[in-house]
Amino acid sequence: MKNRTYWKKHYVVETDADEIERHVRLTDFVSHAESFEMPYFEMAKTAPNILISMGSGGHSYIFAELSYQMHLRGYNVFIMPKHGGYTVDALVTRHRDALKFISTNFSGRIGIFGEGLGGYVVFYLALAHAPVKSIVCQNSPAVMTERAYHDALVNDAGLWRDAARRRKIILPAAKLLVRIVPNLPMPISSYIDWKAIIDPNPENWDLENHLVAEGYLKDPDFDKWYPLSAIMSLISTPPPNPVESLTIPTMFLLDQKGPTPAYIIELYNRIPPIKKRIVEIDGSVYWMLSHPRAEARIVCDWFEETL
Numbered sequence: 001m002k003n004r005t006y007w008k009k010h011y012v013v014e015t016d017a018d019e020i021e022r023h024v025r026l027t028d029f030v031s032h033a034e035s036f037e038m039p040y041f042e043m044a045k046t047a048p049n050i051l052i053s054m055g056s057g058g059h060s061y062i063f064a065e066l067s068y069q070m071h072l073r074g075y076n077v078f079i080m081p082k083h084g085g086y087t088v089d090a091l092v093t094r095h096r097d098a099l100k101f102i103s104t105n106f107s108g109r110i111g112i113f114g115e116g117l118g119g120y121v122v123f124y125l126a127l128a129h130a131p132v133k134s135i136v137c138q139n140s141p142a143v144m145t146e147r148a149y150h151d152a153l154v155n156d157a158g159l160w161r162d163a164a165r166r167r168k169i170i171l172p173a174a175k176l177l178v179r180i181v182p183n184l185p186m187p188i189s190s191y192i193d194w195k196a197i198i199d200p201n202p203e204n205w206d207l208e209n210h211l212v213a214e215g216y217l218k219d220p221d222f223d224k225w226y227p228l229s230a231i232m233s234l235i236s237t238p239p240p241n242p243v244e245s246l247t248i249p250t251m252f253l254l255d256q257k258g259p260t261p262a263y264i265i266e267l268y269n270r271i272p273p274i275k276k277r278i279v280e281i282d283g284s285v286y287w288m289l290s291h292p293r294a295e296a297r298i299v300c301d302w303f304e305e306t307l
Contacts, residue, residue, distance in 0.1 A: 002203045003220055007061035010215035013207060014293050020068045025103075026252040032090070038098065039064070039076040041071035047110040047307045049102050050299075051094065051132075053080045055116025055139070057188050057216070066288060067096070070135035075303070076106055081119055083158060085226040088144065091121045092128065092240075099131055108133075111303040115139055120234065126248040128240035134306035136299050138253035142267065144237045144261070152263035153235070159197045159257050159284060169193050174232060182229035183193050189224070191231070197275035199257055208286040216249035243267070249275040249306040250270035253298065275306060 008017035016142055025042055028035050039060050050070055052063050060079040067077040080098060083091055095112075097296040100226030100280040102110055110266060116262040119140025126135045154171065156164035170190060177184060196217050198208045252268050268278045279298060281287055 004238050006219060006221070007064050009277055010219070011062050011211065011289060012065045013211075013272075013290060013305040015068060017066050020064055023068060023071070024064065027101075029098050029101035031094040032138050036094070036098075038078055038081060038101075039067075040076065041067055043071060043076050045105075046107055046110070047074060047076050047105055048303065049078065050303060051078045051080065051095075051102060051110060051112045052121045053112065053114040053118025053122055054082065055118055056083070056192060056226070058082060059221045059223075060252055061221075062215075062289065066292040066295055070300055072302075073296065073300040075300070076102075078102060082221075082223060084223060084228075085137060085230045086125065087230050088120065088121060088237040091117075091123050095121055095125055095306065096130055099125075099230075099249050103131060109130065109307045111135065111307050113138070113299055114141075116285065119232070120144065123206055123250075124237070124240060126250060127243070127246060129245075129247065132248060134249040134251075134303055136251045136302060138288060139255055139258040141252075141266070142263065144233075145239070145244060146148075146235055148266070149253075149260070150235055152260035156259065159200075160193075160259050160262075160295060163191055163193050167195075174228060178228045178232045185225040186228050186231055187225055197257070197284055198286065199290075204283065204287070204290055207290045208284065210287055211286055240265045246271055247274055251299075251302045252278045253275065253288075254278060254280045255283050255285055255287050256280055257282075260283070271302050279300065 008207050024039050027038050029038055032134045052067055059082040063079050065135050067079055110132050112122045112132050115138040118139035122135050123137050124142030154164050154168040185246040196267055198212055
């Protein structure tokens with residue numbers, strides 16, 4: 001982290017930032033012979049655990065407040081390092097290594113919460129029968145090789161319509177370029193327009209605009225570019241097993257103004273009759289950060305049932 005205090009001014013909306021900071025601890029885990037720093041909040045070695053995985057571009061500390069609110073419910077809460085432009089398969093391996101670290105040093109009662117890109121990875125972990133007791137996916141997931149998912153990415157008519165139009169233009173060329181120059185850097189803003197997806201509801205707009213305009217877009221630790229191979233892995237990575245093989249309790253949190261909502265509902269309906277739940281939220285992708293206490297309540301209520 002270039003700026004250890006930036007998050008306190010820009011991503012904390014309902015809690016005393018100094019209180020959160022006093023409870024943050026740091027640890028490291030190893031994946032692919034690389035050491036990754038992982039912030040966490042410790043309740044007790046034998047307490048249940050939550051691992052949080054963020055979306056594209058973001059870093060661990062955007063979830064500091066949400067993590068602390070979950071911690072107050074009795075959990076050890078760990079936040080993954082930012083994704084850093086790795087492919088989906090590489091991120092699945094990194095998350096497995098984080099799970100191994102938690103189960104070795106704390107306990108095996110682990111639930112994972114993933115948002116956006118993190119949610120895609122978490123769903124694939126569940127399909128791979130990773131050692132996790134329960135998952136929550138928000139603004140995600142997908143079977144990334146499905147035509148229905150690809151169509152949803154380029155045909156969105158809601159807040160994401162501008163991004164959908166860009167994707168429709170970029171994708172044909174990107175499919176060719178990735179074979180020639182897989183490491184070509186691409187701006188994340190070419191397929192995600194951070195400001196355009198702010199909730200237009202007046203009750204939420206001011207706060208979310210602050211989170212984005214003064215937070216995300218000026219954050220020195222945000223990823224601004226990903227290699228083309230990482231971006232294209234989001235539409236080309238096959239699932240480790242069919243959706244029908246899912247056995248891990250699964251919750252989808254569906255922000256109605258988030259990406260591909262109709263596709264996510266259809267995917268949810270294909271999940272076998274295991275313990276599952278879908279919760280629809282009248283908000284944008286930033287709802288979890290603009291309403292951290294309400295978000296923590298929904299997620300922790302689910303984990304209390306399933307961990």
